[in-house]
Amino acid sequence: MSAQFPVSTVYPASSAWDTGNIAAELYKHLIVAIDGPAGAGKSTIARSLAGKLGFTYIDTGAMYRAVALWALRVGVDLDDLHRLEQLAKEAHIEFKAGETTVLLNGEDVTAVIREPRVTEAASKVSAAPGVRRAMRNEQRRIGAAQSVVMEGRDIGTVVFPDAQVKVFLDADPHVRAVRRASENGGDVGQIAREIAERDHRDRTRGEAPLTQAPDAEYVDTTGLSPTQVEEAILKLVRERTSNGKARH
Ligand code: DC
Numbered sequence: 001m002s003a004q005f006p007v008s009t010v011y012p013a014s015s016a017w018d019t020g021n022i023a024a025e026l027y028k029h030l031i032v033a034i035d036g037p038a039g040a041g042k043s044t045i046a047r048s049l050a051g052k053l054g055f056t057y058i059d060t061g062a063m064y065r066a067v068a069l070w071a072l073r074v075g076v077d078l079d080d081l082h083r084l085e086q087l088a089k090e091a092h093i094e095f096k097a098g099e100t101t102v103l104l105n106g107e108d109v110t111a112v113i114r115e116p117r118v119t120e121a122a123s124k125v126s127a128a129p130g131v132r133r134a135m136r137n138e139q140r141r142i143g144a145a146q147s148v149v150m151e152g153r154d155i156g157t158v159v160f161p162d163a164q165v166k167v168f169l170d171a172d173p174h175v176r177a178v179r180r181a182s183e184n185g186g187d188v189g190q191i192a193r194e195i196a197e198r199d200h201r202d203r204t205r206g207e208a209p210l211t212q213a214p215d216a217e218y219v220d221t222t223g224l225s226p227t228q229v230e231e232a233i234l235k236l237v238r239e240r241t242s243n244g245k246a247r248h
Pocket of ligand 1: 060062123126127152153155198202
């Protein structure tokens with residue numbers, strides 16, 4: 001599996017480093033790990049933060065969704081761990097155009113991976129240890145090559161346990177369901193039940209369950225605007241990069 005990125009997103013422009021007075025000279029390479037359950041605000045925040053910092057934004061959920069889509073299309077049984085692992089290893093996943101467009105084997109799958117059937121399949125596919133291994137390897141390769149804001153469920157705990165900045169975003173379950181409904185449509189009550197089921201699967205799976213890393217900052221976004229959440233994280237980035245934790 002491989003992921004490719006437009007060169008322009010790999011290294012920050014000098015003006016981007018100045019954003020929020022973050023001391024650029026203190027670090028050359030930074031991993032910002034953002035984890036949390038569905039609807040906590042991860043994507044909105046991570047994408048905007050990456051833009052401000054001039055880092056590459058990586059939506060790891062989109063990677064699991066792309067593998068799930070492929071599995072559905074070729075009719076792989078979602079309990080067939082071996083075949084799922086094979087697909088995950090062979091999948092060619094790329095992020096394009098400011099990292100919002102997702103290509104699977106050259107095809108733009110940005111919209112289709114958000115369909116409910118893919119969402120449901122991704123939750124199952126992501127529990128397969130071999131799939132996680134393939135995704136993890138790829139995520140580490142990407143993060144080793146450039147500064148990233150990477151969002152998912154296990155970024156601060158498993159993929160980059162040494163990330164300099166770790167955030168665990170959370171929100172009231174009802175608010176999370178309302179957010180998802182306003183993004184994708186649908187009935188809030190039904191979405192709430194589906195989110196609860198997927199959260200439970202994410203939190204209780206044997207491999208890399210969703211959990212807060214001990215050194216992650218917990219941010220409850222329930223009553224906060226995206227700007228407030230972003231400010232809180234930028235403050236954390238400043239703190240964590242000014243106390244010698246950043247790598248050179
Ligand atoms: O964030 P999302 O809803 O797009 O994620 C899709 C699925 O992938 C979801 O069921 C959780 C899973 N996932 C995961 O297990 N680990 C990640 N790092 C990211 C997503």
